[in-house]
Amino acid sequence: MLKINENYLKLQASYLFSDIARRVADFQEKNPDREVIKLGIGDVTRALPRACVQAFHRAVDEMADDATFRGYGPEQGYEFLRQAIAEHDFQARGADISADEIFVSDGAKCDTGNIQELFSIDARVAIPDPVYPVYLDTNVMAGRTGPFVDGRYQGIVYLDSTRENNYVPALPDEPVDLIYLCFPNNPTGSTISREQLRTWVDFARDQKAVILFDAAYEAFIRDDSLPHSIFEIEGAREVAIEFRSFSKNAGFTGTRCAYTVVPRECAAWDSAGNRQPLHPLWNRRHCTKFNGVSYPVQRAAEAVYSEEGQAQVRELTDAYLRNAAHIAGAMRDLGYELVGGDNSPYIWIWGDRDSWEFFDLLLDRAGVVCTPGAGFGRCGQGYIRLSAFNSYDNVARAMERIREALA
Amino acid sequence: MLKINENYLKLQASYLFSDIARRVADFQEKNPDREVIKLGIGDVTRALPRACVQAFHRAVDEMADDATFRGYGPEQGYEFLRQAIAEHDFQARGADISADEIFVSDGAKCDTGNIQELFSIDARVAIPDPVYPVYLDTNVMAGRTGPFVDGRYQGIVYLDSTRENNYVPALPDEPVDLIYLCFPNNPTGSTISREQLRTWVDFARDQKAVILFDAAYEAFIRDDSLPHSIFEIEGAREVAIEFRSFSKNAGFTGTRCAYTVVPRECAAWDSAGNRQPLHPLWNRRHCTKFNGVSYPVQRAAEAVYSEEGQAQVRELTDAYLRNAAHIAGAMRDLGYELVGGDNSPYIWIWGDRDSWEFFDLLLDRAGVVCTPGAGFGRCGQGYIRLSAFNSYDNVARAMERIREALA
Numbered sequence: 024m025l026k027i028n029e030n031y032l033k034l035q036a037s038y039l040f041s042d043i044a045r046r047v048a049d050f051q052e053k054n055p056d057r058e059v060i061k062l063g064i065g066d067v068t069r070a071l072p073r074a075c076v077q078a079f080h081r082a083v084d085e086m087a088d089d090a091t092f093r094g095y096g097p098e099q100g101y102e103f104l105r106q107a108i109a110e111h112d113f114q115a116r117g118a119d120i121s122a123d124e125i126f127v128s129d130g131a132k133c134d135t136g137n138i139q140e141l142f143s144i145d146a147r148v149a150i151p152d153p154v155y156p157v158y159l160d161t162n163v164m165a166g167r168t169g170p171f172v173d174g175r176y177q178g179i180v181y182l183d184s185t186r187e188n189n190y191v192p193a194l195p196d197e198p199v200d201l202i203y204l205c206f207p208n209n210p211t212g213s214t215i216s217r218e219q220l221r222t223w224v225d226f227a228r229d230q231k232a233v234i235l236f237d238a239a240y241e242a243f244i245r246d247d248s249l250p251h252s253i254f255e256i257e258g259a260r261e262v263a264i265e266f267r268s269f270s271k272n273a274g275f276t277g278t279r280c281a282y283t284v285v286p287r288e289c290a291a292w293d294s295a296g297n298r299q300p301l302h303p304l305w306n307r308r309h310c311t312k313f314n315g316v317s318y319p320v321q322r323a324a325e326a327v328y329s330e331e332g333q334a335q336v337r338e339l340t341d342a343y344l345r346n347a348a349h350i351a352g353a354m355r356d357l358g359y360e361l362v363g364g365d366n367s368p369y370i371w372i373w374g375d376r377d378s379w380e381f382f383d384l385l386l387d388r389a390g391v392v393c394t395p396g397a398g399f400g401r402c403g404q405g406y407i408r409l410s411a412f413n414s415y416d417n418v419a420r421a422m423e424r425i426r427e428a429l430a
Numbered sequence: 431m432l433k434i435n436e437n438y439l440k441l442q443a444s445y446l447f448s449d450i451a452r453r454v455a456d457f458q459e460k461n462p463d464r465e466v467i468k469l470g471i472g473d474v475t476r477a478l479p480r481a482c483v484q485a486f487h488r489a490v491d492e493m494a495d496d497a498t499f500r501g502y503g504p505e506q507g508y509e510f511l512r513q514a515i516a517e518h519d520f521q522a523r524g525a526d527i528s529a530d531e532i533f534v535s536d537g538a539k540c541d542t543g544n545i546q547e548l549f550s551i552d553a554r555v556a557i558p559d560p561v562y563p564v565y566l567d568t569n570v571m572a573g574r575t576g577p578f579v580d581g582r583y584q585g586i587v588y589l590d591s592t593r594e595n596n597y598v599p600a601l602p603d604e605p606v607d608l609i610y611l612c613f614p615n616n617p618t619g620s621t622i623s624r625e626q627l628r629t630w631v632d633f634a635r636d637q638k639a640v641i642l643f644d645a646a647y648e649a650f651i652r653d654d655s656l657p658h659s660i661f662e663i664e665g666a667r668e669v670a671i672e673f674r675s676f677s678k679n680a681g682f683t684g685t686r687c688a689y690t691v692v693p694r695e696c697a698a699w700d701s702a703g704n705r706q707p708l709h710p711l712w713n714r715r716h717c718t719k720f721n722g723v724s725y726p727v728q729r730a731a732e733a734v735y736s737e738e739g740q741a742q743v744r745e746l747t748d749a750y751l752r753n754a755a756h757i758a759g760a761m762r763d764l765g766y767e768l769v770g771g772d773n774s775p776y777i778w779i780w781g782d783r784d785s786w787e788f789f790d791l792l793l794d795r796a797g798v799v800c801t802p803g804a805g806f807g808r809c810g811q812g813y814i815r816l817s818a819f820n821s822y823d824n825v826a827r828a829m830e831r832i833r834e835a836l837a
Contacts, residue, residue: 024638025607025698026550027706031714041717066501076494079726080487086685087483089821094473094683129536129686129721136719140571143433160718164547200432231431276501277725278493279536291432299434307438310448311567312543314536318684319486320724414496 030166039156039398040064050386060421062409063392067274072335075273078326082319096315100127104321107328108282118254124286126309129316131239131268131281136161138235141304142201149180149199151192153210153399158203174401183402184211190362191215194226202227205237207244210399210408211371212363217250227262233291234263242272242340244366260286272336273327280316280324343368346418347411353422357429368411381407388428391421437573446563446805447471457793467828469816470799474681479742481733482680489729503722507534511728514735515689525661531693533716536723538646538675538688543568545642548711549608556587556606558599560617560806565610581808590809591618597769598622601633609634612644614651617806617815618778619770624657634669640698641670649679649747651773667693679743680734687723687731750775753825754818760829764836775818788814795835798828
């Protein structure tokens with residue numbers, strides 16, 4: 024008799040964004056004439072950069088001719104893309120990362136979800152609260168937690184991100200092995216300074232822990248003092264893996280391309296006490312369970328690094344940051360306390376009431392979809408997240424409606 | 431101190447196809463003027479069907495305009511594609527599968543590798559020998575096996591596919607919970623009859639087991655008596671999951687699209703003895719660790735089901751089958767015993783000597799790359815696999831060279 028993986032039964036009923044989608048669908052069914060503006064899920068709305076579109080078309084044409092057709096590519100990604108990433112995203116910023124440390128994939132969601140497979144089930148895992156649900160749920164599925172009690176999975180070390188610590192968690196006061204960090208943060212939009220990140224790297228080195236650093240939103244950083252990559256911090260190569268994505272800089276949420284950086288020096292240990300580099304383990308996983316990203320998509324991603332591509336990505340992210348500034352300004356004018364929205368597309372707003380209640384209020388009265396903070400963890404209760412991913416026009420109308428509804 | 435998942439240390443040194451690639455690279459370095467013809471890895475060589483290319487371009491254009499741009503799609507795939515799959519690949523053949531039972535993904539490798547996550551670590555797993563290495567390796571990584579001893583992982587129930595059973599394994603004589611089957615088979619090219627497949631479905635129902643049926647090569651079936659899908663067999667909906675791919679029918683190995691069918695009735699059990707349907711579990715995994723297939727790729731895949739697309743796919747697979755018939759004929763003329771090559775692009779040849787020795791001999795003397803059967807398992811020792819995925823011209827030259835080398 025085949026038994027299931029019972030860890031799945033510990034998962035809370037549904038995935039946050041599916042929940043929201045269901046509530047919005049219900050609302051639209053009941054209110055067919057009301058237009059809903061979505062500032063909920065962090066999904067981009069503007070067209071792909073022209074440079075990417077042109078490269079995409081050219082590559083599709085290559086696939087249309089036997090002479091230039093490409094079948095299976097390297098699972099880790101084509102050299103042309105890995106090289107462009109290493110040069111532009113790392114070496115140009117003084118971070119010593121080489122092309123063969125880059126693993127191209129179809130999404131940071133997949134990578135941040137799959138990376139935990141490399142580690143022991145007994146690993147003590149530290150996860151921020153509030154948090155992007157994937158880090159937590161994938162560890163639950165793997166069996167690294169106990170049951171869900173009082174809003175938290177037993178066995179996880181939660182890293183509280185609150186107004187008291189300005190949404191950058193303090194180092195845990197107990198031993199941990201695997202640490203998830205995300206900056207600019209999803210959902211709070213908070214950022215981490217070079218000095219703060221250094222304390223985490225030092226802590227990880229001291230604990231023989233590994234930091235899983237999600238930098239999917241780095242393209243929104245405008246403050247030059249902030250690190251774009253954890254590999255700008257000395258000593259990080261031994262203790263950090265970084266996740267990046269083309270979703271939020273170049274609008275690839277529906278096109279699908281991302282990458283993970285596993286430095287050669289980064290390691291964990293086996294039970295005999297031997298140091299085990301993680302690069303060959305991730306490589307083995309990647310080659311066994313993944314078959315590379317679509318070739319035309321990799322060419323489109325490569326175009327992000329062309330001169331035009333860089334200018335177009337800057338234009339895209341600037342536009343979303345303009346939205347973010349407008350949202351933050353409007354909510355501040357209404358008297359709300361908030362963080363984010365300057366080096367991030369997210370604005371994290373203290374609503375001073377139950378998150379889902381605030382969600383329903385904005386949906387019912389303003390026809391605006393936010394993300395209830397409580398969906399990201401216990402520390403998110405009382406907050407909502409607004410996202411800048413929409414047209415300026417929609418954002419302006421949404422904020423006008425919210426002003427009318429809440430004033 | 432962070433510990434690794436030590437199951438990875440049980441894996442044999444490297445992935446079969448990486449091994450082959452390395453040997454071929456070595457050979458080419460030592461023999462820079464010799465042209466190598468690859469009939470090894472099962473990778474297509476002919477351009478995408480025109481219908482797919484046109485749909486691909488149109489969808490890229492949609493991504494170039496704010497008004498038609500698409501961000502995150504449904505993780506399970508767009509309705510237009512799921513519907514086309516259900517109608518053409520199943521309902522048209524009398525298999526009762528609906529669109530919401532189809533999960534679109536970026537590869538059958540990923541799906542066949544990831545599906546085991548849904549099941550208990552204690553599941554008794556039956557895996558054919560010889561076999562596509564992914565089924566085995568992903569169960570090793572998950573911890574469902576003991577160490578590798580005498581060419582086999584302890585704890586796995588191997589299903590021997592030999593000349594004695596015409597490369598269709600007999601039912602195991604011990605209890606098993608999870609059964610991998612692949613027909614038309616990779617690597618042997620053998621097929622399974624409706625009656626044989628029925629005995630497996632009945633066995634699974636009797637054992638409360640689940641069959642993971644890999645039908646990635648179904649487009650090569652020309653014998654009308656053979657089943658294309660396990661869901662053509664009565665009772666399979668309760669005990670089977672099927673994997674399909676656009677890689678081998680429409681040449682998507684570098685474009686990336688596949689799908690998995692999880693019928694609503696298919697279930698396993700929890701330790702309290704409750705029936706647990708697998709559809710919601712796979713849905714949860716898919717939504718948590720995957721973010722959908724690239725939208726333009728899904729449009730290209732949809733075009734496979736257009737009238738032109740169907741004709742072009744037929745033309746593509748016919749061409750590869752012509753190659754397969756040529757390979758099989760040539761090897762038979764040389765006196766070799768073989769299977770496959772009629773309803774399959776693979777030809778499985780008894781070499782009567784060590785597989786890697788035969789591999790080296792064909793590479794050195796004929797400049798032809800095959801796949802050594804031993805790389806697929808102990809029962810593959812003494813065999814090689816030749817693949818029909820190349821141009822007819824290359825196949826004809828390869829067989830001529832092999833004739834000269836072996837005659």
